[in-house]
Amino acid sequence: MLTAEAHIPTDRPGRYLVQLCKHFANKGRHLTHRPRTHTLPELRPDQIQVEWTDSDGTLRLPWGQCTLHAAPGTLRVRIEADDQENLERLQDLVSTHIGRFSRRDPLRVEWQSSGASVDAPGRATTPPHQLHGGRTRFVVIGVAVVAVALHLALGGTVLAHTSWTGRVVGFLVTVVAVKMTLVGLALRRHRSRIG
Incomplete structure (x- = not known):
């Protein structure tokens, strides 16, 4: 799997985490009414799985998974996908929504490749150039x-x-x-x- 991370500086990381998770949890309910209002092609409501607390959240879509963690002063976002296309799709999706939710005080999402690819659940491998x-x-x-x-x-x-x-x-x-x-x-x- 390919991974990317973003550390987004904000005074309200928990607020954005909960807002993003609630949005996607509700998206499953109203997606059938407005399927073209968001850039979510070929996605059915039953394909969206969202879990969250005030400090951690997980969003699972057919393209991959997004995990969020609210730390003091920072919202950490990690995305995992099987291929580059799906990784970019998730990056765009998360960046767009965070940008929309932070219109008054715009947040900047800068993605970094995490440098590790996951071969099997729970086991990360380090690329040769980082050894x-x-x-x-x-x-x-x-x-x-x-x-x-x-x-x-x-x-x-x-x-x-x-x-x-x-x-x-x-x-x-x-x-x-x-x-x-x-x-x-x-x-x-x-x-x-x-x-």
């Missing part, structure tokens, strides 16, 4: 060490010429501080995408 996740960290640390060494060498060369010392040291300290800030922001952004 070496430590390699990326090693490369980042290596690049940082080389950059610091180059800056120290440049700084030492400049300090050898006493006429430039004051201005160049100030410039180098500023450049290093800006670079460290940018690297820190990039690492924080990368971590937030992963976690």
Whole structure:
């Protein structure tokens, strides 16, 4: 199975979870009256199964399954489908409804591939390209060490010429501080995408 996840920042994750689940639970009842009002082709009311509490919900459709979890400040959504077409169909369905329910304070749904495909119930397999996740960290640390060494060498060369010392040291300290800030922001952004 293919999976995708979205972590949607919101002050009211439980409200959106319950609203989405209630909508699909009721959709089964009124679908026969208005089958073309939503983009749900070839779907009968008996094919929609919805279960929810204030903090967790599950929506099962013929195309796949959507699980929701309301955590403080975040609505987590995970979608599982057998193929890419159905995965995209579920992503579009959930994104459209969350967008509709959050018209006053629009929520942005950004889907991330979870990186694992499920071969059998309860057993996830990790794709080969993710088995070496430590390699990326090693490369980042290596690049940082080389950059610091180059800056120290440049700084030492400049300090050898006493006429430039004051201005160049100030410039180098500023450049290093800006670079460290940018690297820190990039690492924080990368971590937030992963976690």
